[in-house]
Amino acid sequence: MVVKSQIKFIKNLQQKKHRIQHKMFVAEGVKLVRELLDSDFEVEEIYTTDLGLVKNADKKQKISEADLQKMSGLKSPNKILAVFHFPIEKEIRATDWIVVLDDVRDPGNLGTIIRLCDWFGIDQLVCSKNTVDCFNPKTLQATMGSVSRVNMVYADLFDFLKKTSLPIYGAFMDGSTVYREQFPDKGILVMGNEANGVSAEVEALITKKIAIPQFGKSNTESLNVATATAILLNEIRRG
């Protein structure tokens, strides 16, 4: 039996301020919840219409479709919803490529970028403090569970980039073509905001500006930040 206060608590976790206050977030859907349960994330409670969906013996309770509907942030809730604790932030290491996001605002874009990092074996992502929250429900859905395999840190980018010894590549419309770039084994790739690109403060610390050549007519809009990240990570890994 779910009580009203639990439903209210879970609904509140849709909002960033409540997530930060409680250091917890909500994940929904069979695939996402299973991936997080199989990871280092610590689960607080699992609510499901079908107890057989996950192995965990404790911390799960059966609920009605109606209660799931009340808790859920989705239009069509998918059988299970779980509350997890924020992971412990791990330190960023300079051992491989690192993706840095300077003020990416769209939750779907962030989720897609996390999934891309996971695909390309890049497990470190540093976001500016203004970048959208990685535990935003829309971001989590777009990651398809990849969020459990990528170490995410929110940091002051200027401080972080100032201290690194790695070369810092940044995506710019007027950068040099990525096709001629010989990427090193490790480095940093900075991607900017959807509308304004990389901020001036961060731009000052970029070692090399790179761009994806355009083949269409000149009045074409720039690429979306998630698709540009896909192309650049592929260029880095293809060697």
Next chain:
Amino acid sequence: MVVKSQIKFIKNLQQKKHRIQHKMFVAEGVKLVRELLDSDFEVEEIYTTDLGLVKNADKKQKISEADLQKMSGLKSPNKILAVFHFPIEKEIRATDWIVVLDDVRDPGNLGTIIRLCDWFGIDQLVCSKNTVDCFNPKTLQATMGSVSRVNMVYADLFDFLKKTSLPIYGAFMDGSTVYREQFPDKGILVMGNEANGVSAEVEALITKKIAIPQFGKSNTESLNVATATAILLNEIRRG
């Protein structure tokens, strides 16, 4: 002065069946409407809160914020909304690369793919009849106006592919690595459905199955169809 019947007509155009019935669609926002007005699309009527936003002398009328709100499919309407006629379908020519979509269902994915085609100078897109409608409002928003520069055709893919003399490449999880592929000057790239990939019927006509190598852990979800298209079009164009 906007009358109720106009508002109802425009709201109806949010639905595919009404768009097909009237052979018209709605575009919203300054950027998108301007791009379509500058293209071959024929405009039926423009509704705007600020007549100075577009040059067109006729076919535009000033409306109140309140009326725009009533017509709009957006949460935050952006000053202008226009009704356009469907373009005349042009025949697909075998003169360059052609992208083929086999049952892509997400409007945002289709919009992103149209924008990618435009970026990479591919102006021919053939969609299966079950692929989401390119005049879906979410698709149009995601194209950022690129829809005016890409010729879109909905066709029976089996018939279309059966007749072509071009080599047919398809994205498959178990395809051979795209990094070793020497792409010809022209060909066809087939991308499949978000959940099920390329259909068996179309798969039978594929000349070469290609894949984007994975560098992360093996339990990673496949790439999203729009990001996979980004990477493959980049591979085709980079040479």
